[in-house]
Amino acid sequence: MxxxxxxxxxxxxxIKEAIEKHNTFIDRIFSKNEIEYLKNRNLRPEFVAGRFAAKExxxxxxxxxxxxxxxxxxxIDRTASGRPTVVLKGKAKLMxxxxxxYKIHLSISHxxxxxxxxxxxxxxxxxxxxCKDI
Structure with missing residues (x-):
């Protein structure tokens, strides 16, 4: 359901401005695995922005x-074929x-x-x- x-x-x-102005932006927002993925893509702002939007x-x-x-x-991770996936940790996972x-389906584009x-x-x-809002 x-x-x-x-x-x-x-x-x-x-996002490009945040990366350039705040040298801690990437480290505050992304996990080590995500940072590795983004660095493999030369921290291109469109990839960083996509991952940021995905978290939101x-x-x-x-x-x-x-x-x-x-x-x-x-x-935000991905399968071998490139499909984005979500891994919840800590308090988000508890929630x-x-x-x-549960399963979270995700699509990212730019x-x-x-x-x-x-x-x-x-x-x-x-x-x-x-369901009190329904």
């Missing part, structure tokens, strides 16, 4: 915002686990100016208290 949907769009220019989209699909966890608790088995990500979270169970 679909629990949440999240989408985020990021201006690549703004995942948070929106969780329905929580960044309450009680941070960017590094959401890791998702309360719904039983153009010249923007990067976009779309996330759908599926869960086994939804408690009535989780």
């Amino acid at each position: 679909i629990f949440g949907v999240g989408v985020d769009i990021v201006e690549i220019r703004r 989209a995942v948070v929106k699909s969780l329905g929580s915002g960044f309450r009680g966890f941070d960017f590094k608790d959401i890791e 998702a686990n309360k719904y039983g088995n 153009g010249v100016d923007n990067a976009i990500a779309y996330a759908i979270m599926e869960v086994d169970k939804i408690e009535d208290s989780d």
Whole structure:
């Protein structure tokens, strides 16, 4: 059952500026695995922006915002064929686990100016208290 949907769009220019102005930006937002992936792509801003948008989209699909966890608790990985995947860690994983088995579907894309990500979270169970907005 679909629990949440999240989408985020990021201006690549703004991510490029953040990388250039704040030498800690990459380390604050991304895990070691993500940084390795991004460095293999020469920290190209469109790839960084896509991964950043993906984390934001995942948070929106969780329905929580960044309450009680941070960017590094959401890791964007990929399969051998290149399909993006989500690995939740720490408090983000604990939050998702309360719904039983879960799966997060993710799509990332970018153009010249923007990067976009779309996330759908599926869960086994939804408690009535989780549906108070419905």
